[in-house]
Amino acid sequence: MSAAAPRSPRRSSGRPRGADSTARREEILATAAQLFSAEGYRGTSMSGVARACGMSQTGLVHYFPTKDDLLQAVMDRRDEIDTAQVRAPAEGRPRGWEFLESLVDLVRHNQGQPGIVRLFTTMAGEAVDPGHPANTWLRRHHRVTADQIRAALAEAAEDGRLAGDAPVGSIVRTVIAAMDGLQIQWLSDPGCPDMAEDFAVLVDALRRRWGG
Amino acid sequence: MSAAAPRSPRRSSGRPRGADSTARREEILATAAQLFSAEGYRGTSMSGVARACGMSQTGLVHYFPTKDDLLQAVMDRRDEIDTAQVRAPAEGRPRGWEFLESLVDLVRHNQGQPGIVRLFTTMAGEAVDPGHPANTWLRRHHRVTADQIRAALAEAAEDGRLAGDAPVGSIVRTVIAAMDGLQIQWLSDPGCPDMAEDFAVLVDALRRRWGG
DNA sequence: CCTACCGATCGGTAGG
DNA sequence: CCTACCGATCGGTAGG
8 A cells, every 4th residue: 555665576575585485494493492392382482482593473373374284293303302212322223121121211311401391391281172173193103102012021021021911002292201200300409319210229129020 | 558548348340259269279289280281380370270170370379379379289199198198008108028019009009090100290391491490309209219219218227127238328229219210101102001010010129139 | 386484463362 | 250452373365
């Protein structure tokens, strides 16, 4: 309507610069991960993410059409990094109980990544609701972790290193629960000591009780 | 200040009915607990709580001047009920490892109270942030629970039922972590089995490892 | 029909 | 406890 509308299409009228879209996506994912971890999904706004990236809200929507799309991309990226961390250290991952003990290293590694830990804990708290957009992610994350631990215990059994009456399901769920729960205490209390040491105590107790 | 201030306290001029204020408070606390557990603190609005109680938002503000006040009252009430549950079953609470085993009953009891479990888990997820209004509650809740478990382990030590080199702090934190973490899995996955059984497996393993 | 955004604004709701 | 509002911001979409 205004006569001041830009009429020189060959100048820097429309978009500012032809920034690389892959780099932009990465920047958005990193920024969104930080905001989701600090404020939760519900507490984070698309315009807030856009502002933190130095772009407009509509520019953000170009990359991620909905808030849900952005969330899925952020959590998928988190799991990619995480999976790489669990599998990579040794080329073939540790066998049997040694895999459980290698999770102690993962917990120790996580202590250097408070942002990642915070993202997981904050999202898990919201996503327990079956209607939450991250519920599917949360359950898949737990299922994948459970499958890995279960496979390791099956190897232990093959090697004669697991009691025949060991409650495998309970062991799996308790190990995952301890990792999740220790993160809550560690994040909420700045004076909370080493998570890895606590977790090692659990693995040791379980192995002594049901290991061969 | 205003000249329109209600001057006829005997008529039904201002407020609709002289509802009992204590009953109203209880109703608000129960309703708010439900909404906080479903939507989180950030996802719950004062006007939403008011609507669910069939009152106006300003009416609600009369009872709880700020959203923070409402939150504190809800969480304090939750802990009151919870503490009564832990202490009451036996008149004097179980001694030593038996207290740890009595926590299995608490976990079993919680399975009949999904609303309470959900409130705790949702709030814990948000409140890991030191700037969150429920952070103080979360840390106090964990500290009180930790003190109880530590006291029980001290009794076990007195009775010669605890190894001298037992890592008491790690045991305490791991037990709490397992309770918190099992709730996440149990809430998020409708097909998840008995939390109490899983938790009992942990207590058994810890007792066999460090019990006398 | 594409990428990479812009300034402006929609109807509705937040805590107070 | 009510009506009547505030400054701001929500997720999402319009045309260009």
